[in-house]
Amino acid sequence: MDRYERLSALLDLLGQSGKVDVEDLARDLDVSAATIRRDLDHLAEQQLLTRTRGGAVANNVAYDLPLRYKTARHASEKERIGKAAAALVSRGAVIGLNGGTTTTEIGxxxxxxPDFAQSDEPGVTVVTNALNIANELAVRPHVKIVVTGGVARPQSFELSGPLATRILDEITLDIIFLGVDAVDPLRGAYAHHEGEASINRLMTQRARQVVCIADSSKLGKHAFAQICPTSAISILITDSEASAETVAAFEAEGVDVRIV
Incomplete structure (x- = not known):
């Protein structure tokens, strides 16, 4: 387990219980107590938790992990989902990517x-409000990048706010690949942050097809702000750890579930 994986696991444990103990963490994560203390001090400096004598307690922002920590979570599942989603894109398509680790894998x-690089013209147009995705794809001559504008959130690198809506009001997307913090067969897709949910909602409204991408840990859950109802989602791409019961519930709502 590398450092970011360990920090991610530590924050997960903190989110579940609200408080953690150094000795318990050292045992659960199979590292020394000194290592755990350094990790807790590092996270406290970033205001992701509050140090206590012998451990730490959760801050109210602990549930919304910065992207650099989310990257280590369910990495192989996200890579498979990303490849499956990218395979749905036809040459010449205009697609939307919101922020997140799984949408980054799609990018x-x-x-x-290789088929997108067979001529001098861009093989695909990507509209995104995620600075990290735009940064990675801007150097690819066969990908045309359109960035929405807006105010950046350091946790997710997503642009949001009124400035982000101007471009989206004037374009149409063939597909939006919607990364979510939670998705429930009855309640729909959710994000932790209301500003991001608002921009993501507008992207779904501008798309002919909404493809929700979510690893199995996000299924059957809900977060603070709704992005769209389940009826707006045509395809859900998830991993093989999704329960048969949950998959059946999505299918009952008319969602085409793809397991990878």
């Missing part, structure tokens, strides 16, 4: 599609 999969 990376699109960047290496």
């Amino acid at each position: 990376r999969a699109l960047a290496i599609r």
Whole structure:
């Protein structure tokens, strides 16, 4: 387990219980107590938790992990989902990517599609409000990048706010690949942050097809702000750890579930 994986696991444990103990963490994560103390001090400096004598307690922002920590969570599942989603894109398509680790994997999969690099014209147009995705794809000559504008959130690198809506009001997307913090068969897709949910909602409204991408840990859950109802989602791409019961519930709502 590398450092970011350990920090992610530590924050997960903190989110579940609200408080953690150094000795318990050292045992659960199989590292020394000194290592755990350094990790807790590092996270406290970033205001992701509050140090206590012998441990730490959660801050109210602990549930909304910065992207650099989310990257280590369910990494192999996200990579598979990213490749499966990228395979749905036809040459010449205009697609939307909101922020998140799984949508970042889609961008990376699109960047290496050989059929998109067969002419001088861009093989695909990507509209995104995620600075990290735009940064990775801007150097690819066969990918046309359109960035929405807006105010950046350091946790997710997503642009949001009124400035982000101007471009979206004037364009149409063939597909939006919607990264979510939670998705429930009855309640729909959710994000932790209301500003991001608002921009993501507008992106779904501008798209002909909404493809929700979510690893199995996000299924059957809900977060603070709704992005769209389940009826707006045509395809859900998730991993093989999704329970048969949950998959059946989505299918009952008319969602085409793809397991990878």
